[in-house]
Amino acid sequence: MTDRELDAAGITDPALRHAYRQCRRLNARHGRTYFLATRLLPVEHRAAVHALYGFARWADDIVDTLDPAVGLEHRDAALCALHRTLAEGLRGSGSSEPVVLALADTARRYAIDHRLFADFMAAMHADLSVTGYATYADLRAYMHGSAAVIGLQMLPVLGTVAPREAAAPHAAALGVAFQLTNFLRDVGEDLDRGRVYLPADLLMAHGADRPLLRWSRATGRPDRRITAALREFEALTRDVYRQAVPGIPMLADVSRPCIRTACVLYGGILDAVAADGYAVVHRRAAVSRGRRATVAADGLVRVAAARLRVRGRRRAAYVPQSPPLESSRRSVHEEVA
Structure with a gap:
């Protein structure tokens, strides 16, 4: 993490600075899309986003390791240890x-509800034993802890211009939309881990099932039944995006370009x-x-426009106390510089 980000966030303790840098490295390595969008946030908020995302990635890595030497028992022990460490840290x-x-x-700086972290850890524990979901409703219940809470954790960091309780359902929906997108993108990789996030009833409606998915993965041959199921899953995901998008204008002006860019990407x-x-x-x-690159460039333009709007509002709200002419001139030069 750059010193500029840490300085802007008021993080001065050396151990904390090291900790936030570690989170930033996790974000940069694992989340290219979201890391790119995070660069559009005000510099003072980036460290917090890296901490939230870095922790989620760490827990996810424990669950999703493909190393055959790391069995279920070891992953469960590692996850339980992380949960205990988290509880102690939050206390x-x-x-x-x-x-x-x-x-x-x-969590302390932004007064983030600790229950959101507990719900997230419960979902991570579920991933160790649950390898599929019978219905879309079952999948959505799991995603409250694995995805919706991420959006809710982010909300205090991003800030809102509407009451937070009004923005919360949209933030939760965006977290779900992002994860559904990952599920669709990673069908093959999840199969290798023994998991299927496509609901069984959705697959069945198109004549597909887990054995057919495994056969297609093993042979490299497509199947129209699988394609039809994937197309329906895509449609469900796009519907969740439509539920989420109205929440973007509810965010603080300077946070909108980041979330809009992440949404588009x-x-x-x-x-x-x-x-x-x-x-x-x-x-x-x-x-x-x-x-x-095109989407990021558009985001940068929107960031610049948002910052100009914020500066304009601050200037309009500021009533000068008739400073001396020389002092006034100096401030103008400083502003241009």
């Missing part, structure tokens, strides 16, 4: 784990999946570098 007992240290500091993954013929059982679809 203010401190932590030797940098990611937990940064997360606890962010993640939505672009759905477009890439469709353009690739719904071949996600065999390979992962990705947004092109050119498209990512």
